[in-house]
Amino acid sequence: MKNILLPTDFSDNSMHAIHHAIQLFGNMDCTFYLLNTYTPVIYNMDYMQTRTAQFDLMETVRLASIERLGDLVNKLKSKFNNPKHSIETISSFNTLTQEIKNVVGKKNIDYVVMGTQGATGAKEVLFGSNTVHVFKNATCPVLAIPKDVVFSKPEYVLFPTDYGIDYQDKNLKPFLNIVEQNNARVHVLHVSFGDELTEKQKTNRLKLKGYLKNINHDFHDLRNEGVSPAIADFQKQFPVDMLVMINNKHSFFENLFFKSRINQIGFHIGIPFLVIPSYK
DSSP states (O other), rough: OOEEEEOSSSSSSHHHHHHHHHHTHHHHHHHEEEEOOOOOOOOOGGGGSHHHHHHHHHHHHHHHHHHHHHHHHHHHHHHHHTTTTOOOOOOOOSSHHHHHHHHHHHHTTEEEEEOOOOSSOTTTOEEESHHHHHHOOOSSOOEEEEOOOOOOOEEEEEEEEEESSSSHHHHHHHHHHHHHHHHOEEEEEESSSSSOOOHHHHHHHHHHHHHHTTTTEEEEEEESSSSHHHHHHHHHOOSSSEEEEEEOSSSHHHHHHTTTTTGGGGOOOOOOOEEEEEEO
C-alpha cells in the first residue's frame, strides 16, 4: 500500500498533477491524500478589529476548503473509479511547505505529487517557488508534474548521478518501484569534468549496478559538460519520460537548483521530475 500526498489549490495546474498521479500509480494499491492549505492574510483592518470577525472569516474559508475537497473527491471517483485506490482529504490553516512536512510524518507518505509552473510563467523558469521550497525541505520523494505534459507510462527513466551517494533501499526504491511497475528502462547518466572516479565512487557505482541487475538499464558517461546542458543534450538523443535525481547535500543537484535564484534557472525539462531526499 502506497500513501500519496496530492497538494491542491484547485487550479488547473494542480488538477493536472492529480490526474497524472492517479494514472501513474494505477496498478498499485494506494491511499491518496488531497491536501488544501489556506492562509487568508489580507484583511480589511477596520472590519478585522473584533475576534468575531476574525473567526467568521476563518470559518468561511475553512468550510469552503472542505466543500471543494469533497466535490473534488466525487469527481475523481467518477472519472477513475479504481478499486485499488482510496481518497482522503485534509484541509489545513497552514503554509503549504509546513503542512506537507506535517502530513508526510503523520501519514507515512511515500510520495508527494504536485504540479509545477514557472513562477512568472516564463519558459526559462523551471519551477515556481512553492515547488522549489518543497523540494528543498522534503523528507520523502517529491514528483513534480509540468503543466503541459501529457500522461503516458514512463518507458525510459533518466537518472543523473555523480556516484557520490551510498545507495540504499530508501533512496532507490521510490523510483525503482515506478520503473518495475512500468517495465521501464533506466538510463544512468554520469556527468563530470574529466576526473577519474574515486574508489568511493567506483564502489557506489557497483552497488547501483547491483540494484539494477533485474532492470533494463544503460550506463552513460558525459565529460567536460555541465549537468544542466548534459541532461538537455541527452534528451535530444534518447527518449526520456521521467527525470529522477537524489538531493544529496553538496551534490550537483544542490548546485543546480538551490544555489541559483528561482528566476535564474535556465533549465526546462518538460517531463515529470522525481526528487528523492538523501536519507541519513
